[in-house]
Amino acid sequence: MELQPKSMELQGAPKSMELQPESREFPHHFLQEFPGIPSPFSPRIPWNSLTLSFRDSLEFSHPFLQGFPGIPSPFSLCFPLEASPRIPWNSLTLSSKDSLEFPHPFPCVFLWKHLQGFPGIPSPFPQGFPGIPCPPLTLFPVFFPLQDIRNTVGNIPMEWYQDFPHVGYDLDGKKIYKPLRSKDELDLFLEKMENPEYWRTVQDRQTGAEVALSEEQLELVRRLQRGHFGDVSFDPYEPSVDFFTHEVRIHPVTNRPADKRSFIPSLVEKEKVSKLVHAIKMGWIQPRKPKENVPTFYDLWAREDPNSVLGRHKMHVPAPKMPLPGHAESYNPPPEFLLSPEEELAWQQQEPSERRPPFLPRRFASLRAVPAYPRFIHERFERCLDLYLCPRQRKMRVNVDPEDLIPKLPRPRDLQPFPTTQALVRDFFGNMRLEFGGILGYGASGSRAGTEAEDSQEKLGKGADPSISWNPNPSICLVAVAVDEQVLLVNPGLGDRLLVAATDQLLDSWEAPEEERIQPVRWVPASPEERAKGIRLLVQHSKPVMQVTWHGKGDYWASVVRNPGSRQVLIHQSSRRWSQDPFRKSPGMIQCVQFHPLRPYFLVASQRSVRIYNLLRQELTKKLQSNCQWISSMAVHPGGDNVICGSYDSKLAWFDLDLSTRPYRLLRHHGRAVRSVAFHRRYPLFASGSDDGSVIVCHGMVYNDLLQNALLVPLKVLKGHAPALDLGVLDVAFHPQQPWLFSSGADGTVRLYT
Incomplete structure (x- = not known):
């Protein structure tokens, strides 16, 4: 990470302070000697090559600066944790021709009072820079408390917190509140136009904060979009080693000795076989049960047996029965069913489909005198057409009392007076x-x-x-x-x-009005x-x-x-x-x-x-x-x-x-x-x-x-x-x-x- 050369200005430093071009190393024995905290500058980085760019990803990646209890970050007063850029201390370099600038409205002042006053940890600049007086200590009247923004809710759906003002809890069990999002459409548009990192900024679902993706993460996204593996070092086409082949080798793949159970009869299987033999002898189990011979072909017009194949169809609707003959079809019908000559002539002049009844009632002296029915074949043919072409439908018969359909109205004599006479x-x-x-x-x-x-x-x-x-x-x-x-x-x-x-x-x-209307x-x-x-x-x-x-x-x-x-x-x-x-x-x-x-x-x-x-x-x-x-x-x-x-x-x-x-x-x-x-x-x-x-x-x-x-x-x-x-x-x-x-x-x- 490099910057364009600018004039170096440190707030609070004297105007005579200048950086020497020769390389110097800072003794960080205070970090190396402190138990459990490795040095953020190991291996040691020369001061004249330390640069900082506001376009780079800035993150506190060291436990000493992030989460060690009691030791705040030297930038915690200049940049609050929820608004400051994160600075990678293991990659910070600064050149004598560059300036240490931070794009933040707070003054950028290095405050080492926390490190100087912490018991047991000496200052990283005990003697100052060789040739340059140490910048005076700038004190602030307000001290920001330490915050740990790590969300400890675990791997749970974050939708559970969508109706709450917080997104989880920290290590101390305190609520981590959601960041205030009061940006309107104009603020989003200005941020999109002015922030060069807008295209790589995403929202962290665990904390709700906006995080800029690193180059490694962007490369991972690009590889996944192209359908490649996320790991760059993974080779899906590496030559495979065929351990088990058809070729007989001299030595086996594994030279593991055989188990004892592979050549000794199992007692558990012996008990199971004994139980099965006893059940067969008692007739509880039939090992060779004869199968039922289901005929491949069945009679299509068989009677409607409920146990048959047709009876098992739930949607099967039987054909309606033919209506029984009435009095008009009798060989000796009553006189009122016989047509007069005028009615018979009118019946013959009608269309065959409109004739009611469809036949002429006749009277015979005896049943022996009844001739053959001329419409027998025609009616049987129409019956077959009805069975073949007419769809069938089940109609649920509802038994409704006709009195229930009439609305219950009060009696007129209860609604008097009204005119009647x-x-x-x-x-x-x-x-x-x-x-x-x-x-x-x-x-x-x-x-x-x-x-x-x-x-x-x-x-x-x-x-x-x-x-x-x-x-x-x-x-x-x-x-x-x-x-x-x-x-x-x-x-x-x-x-x-x-x-x-x-x-x-x-x-x-x-x-009368004055003006005529x-x-x-x-x-x-x-x-x-x-x-x-x-x-x-x-x-x-x-x-x-x-x-x-x-x-x-x-x-x-x-x-x-x-x-x-x-x-x-x-x-x-x-x-x-x-x-x-x-x-x-x-x-x-x-x-x-x-x-x-x-x-x-x-x-x-x-x-x-x-x-x-x-x-x-x-x-x-x-x-x-x-x-x-x-x-x-x-x-x-x-x-x-x-x-x-x-x-x-x-x-x-x-x-x-x-x-x-x-x-x-x-x-x-x-x-x-x-x-x-x-x-x-x-x-x-x-x-x-x-x-x-x-x-x-x-x-x-x-x-x-x-x-x-x-x-x-x-x-x-x-x-x-x-x-x-x-x-x-x-x-x-x-x-x-x-x-x-x-x-x-x-x-x-x-x-x-x-």
Whole structure:
């Protein structure tokens, strides 16, 4: 190991110190005389040839400097053991033209105070260098304790310590902690670029420290990569010496005398033979047992004996037995099995594969008169094809009681009260649907009810099917009625006078804004004649209005317009007389809309799906897939977590918003289209009206426990409406307080069930 010539500088040495070019030897009698410690410089190395390079492997390889108790390394204060390069003292040389430099941030000072003060060991420089004054002793106030980093855990898997902060224990039983590895990607990249020894640095699994491989170790790795032996001196192709050959030699390979047991009978073998002879005499052992003659060939169609070869196959499936003949195959079958001439002609016109039964039953006077069966060979051939080509499969028969497949539901009488009896019938202008809109509405208190008829009254006019919706706020007496292209806000004048006056005052308190705003509809105050009839405002739309519905607080309401393009849904505010279109793009053919009773959600039902929008965030929250062909109506549970939808394909879908976007239950109780669905506000009831003229009342219990699903039980089928023009029940609605149900039909009647 050599260095580039540099100026020699020793910290703490006087400036007048210079190295003489002549060779000098250091007396190391202190190491040679100390018992058990050989000299690190034996054979003695001249001082003028001592060099040190920071590119070479530096390691303390002498027991005096590494592990001898009580004697620290002279470099221990300059280089801590866990960070200092290891210096091989048996290979250190230094030249007069070189400088002793160490690539370390600590000052490199030779401190011999430990060696000078150790009892019994004199200093290696007792008289100093000849001609050069000895460098003064540099003292440090802090002394580093001795550390022995040798791991003494032995040859065990180091994965046992991967979850611990240490990697083993030293000779004193103290933990050897893992080195702190706080290097990020930038530090690793700089080390890779700046450290010339990076490519040969590996991690010691025993201690966790980084070790630079020596030249011998690198050469060993290269040889192993090339597929050579690790030992350089090993010759795999050296000439072999054949000790045992076919040639007879004069002298034997080994001249060992024969053992005594080689020519004396063994007593142990004698005892074993005696036992075997006794067992043969007693019949316990049969030395020549006759072998069982297993036939080489066996009958393929032999009977299925469990001891045979075929019986030992676990996957063998026997062929199914042929079905026994029935009454139709008798020579004298009963009369009901014989075909009439018309049935026989129809049987002959069918395809042979579609004929049921595949033969014509015949009647004979006696068994002697029965002719030969013409299909015998054909049936035997089909039987052989079935055995040859049809795969067989084992089917485990499960004995299940049919009663166990039916869900255990409570009895309807345990779920009372619910409407069961028709209590009131009222006719409206005949039985034509065009004369009766079939829309019901109720006040918030339940003390008033309203029906809408298309008659000659000036209050509603004539035209398309009207829609009516009562304001759910009990402090407001207001009804929204949709007739043709207008929505009338009507004060019916029912209830307390103060309530009626407060409603009129609320509508009249509106002040026109300074700047006129562009709206999709036109708000028109009622004329004195219309105001006398109870009409307060007229909201003029561009297309006929199909539905109106109120928000729970009673100020906002929405209308659905029969418009194939855009602006199918409009949201209005009565107090500000302001209307807006909430959608930039139409989500499809909108059938009906509903406000969520508790949250700022807006439910829009199209033909096949129900979209739930968040009005505050103005985004789509959820999309429900109805699995129906065409949605006709929709209702929201008062709790807000469940929705039911009726469809024209006679289905009723129950959605659990916390469970899935698919229907929780799909009820098919009706035979024809479902026109209307409704929830009760107080009782766990919901109803559906269909074109078959029936109203089905069901129990729908929703639990507060989110882990328990809703309980749906059909309760009662209410009949009374007569279908007219293929239409039956058009609308259903529950009383807000009592377990009563109102229904309107195409026959022009409104019926009350209690």
